[in-house]
Amino acid sequence: MSVRHPSMSDPRSGRVLVALLGFLLVLILAAAGTAFFAWSWVQSQFVAPGPAVEVTVVVIPRGEGLIQIANRFEREGVVSDARLFRLLVTLEEADRDLRAGEYAFPPEASMRDILERVREGVVVQYPITFAEGLTSAMIVRILEASDVLTGEISETPPEGSLLPETYLVQRGTPRSEIIARMQSDQDALIARLWPNRADDLPFDTVEEAIILASIVEKETGIAEERPRVAAVFVNRLRRGMSLDSDPTIIYGITGGEPLGRGIRRSELDNTNNPYNTYHFAGLPPGPIANPGPDAIAAVLNPADTRDLFFVADGTGGHVFAETYAQHQRNVANWRRVERERGGR
Incomplete structure (x- = not known):
């Protein structure tokens, strides 16, 4: 008769242990597979087309946190699940990057698209x-x-x-x-244009340049004419002539509001109007408007001409003259155009 030594293992217990380990491995693999497919599904939701069917405008007020913003997006119909959006923001560590403002999200924008817009502050302009x-x-x-x-x-x-x-x-x-x-x-x-201004301009300061630019701005709306209009006024200033600018008189009367009629002779002769450049030589006491870049550039680099006069030509532009006699002929032509228009 044989006797089993106590240290010898039971084959049945080994098989049980192997089976148990195999079962645990199956559970682990199943859990890992489930987690993998779950994570893949979550990732797909981040880039899946969103529920919005048209451009949707959402305003994020200052001070709102992630939970409030996510709930707002779900309520406004740009994300399907506020919890998934919060998860995406958390994974991206972007909760401190969300910017307040007004956003226009395109149709079917994904959660990731929405997050990127809000992170970058792509607000409605x-x-x-x-x-x-x-x-x-x-x-x-x-x-x-x-x-x-x-x-x-x-x-x-x-x-x-x-x-x-x-x-x-x-x-x-x-x-x-x-x-x-x-x-x-x-x-x-001004900082860019001033250092490159023309030599021998009849003014010394930026303030004076802006005053003259405002007059040029009001005298013509045609960009190509501004350097030549500026040259007329620069030439008159150099000679000590009055500027004879109607817009300056109007500014002295109405503060720049439309006069609604022609300037009266009494207003041309009014010496109490400090902006009356028919009566006072030199620049008026201040700008008469806010000039644009073209007018400012024209004053700092006027056209190289000897023109001293200009008058409307009937087409929206002006005709220029170097002498008073030429100017008188141009004025006569303009008066004829006015009479013809009045007759029609």
Whole structure:
């Protein structure tokens, strides 16, 4: 009769252990497979087309956190699940990168597309256009009429201190910020143009250049004419002649608002109007509008001519003359055009 040694292992217990290990391995593989497919599904949701069927505008107020933003996106219909969007933001470690503002999300934008737009601050931009030659009061009225901008304007900026252009703004931009940008842009333009100005100009300061540029701006709306119009005024200043500019008289009467009629002889003869450049030689006491870049550049580098006069030619432009006799003939032609138009 044989006796089993106590240290000898039972073959059945080995098989049980192997089976148990195999079962655990199957569970692990199954769990890993489930996790893999679950993670793949989550990743696919991040890049899947979103639920929006048209461009959707969403405003993220300042101070909102991730949970509020995600819920807002789900409520506005640009993401299908706020929790998945929060997961994406968390995985990207982008919760501190979300920027307030007004966003226009395209149809079917994915969660990742939406996140990238908000991270980069791709907000809706609104153009606000200020035409050359507007007074500062007119520019303030445009700013105040905008329903995109916010805040009050405490005082009208100095005349001639703003650079009229088209500015892109986002909803909620303070009106005072636009004024600051217009002033800063003019400063930058002057800093670039002033060092390259023509020699022997009949003025010494930037302020005087802006005054003259504002007159040029109001005298012609044709960009190609501005250097020649500027040359007329520069030549007259060099000779000590009066500028004889109608827009300066109008500014002295209305502050730059349209007169709505012709200038009267009594207004031409009015010596109490400091902007009467028919009576006072030299530059008026200040700008009469906010000149654009072309007018400023024209004054700093006027055309090389000996012109001293110009008058309307009936086509929207002007005809120029070096002598008073030539100018009188040009004026007579203009008067004839006026009579013909009046007859029609």
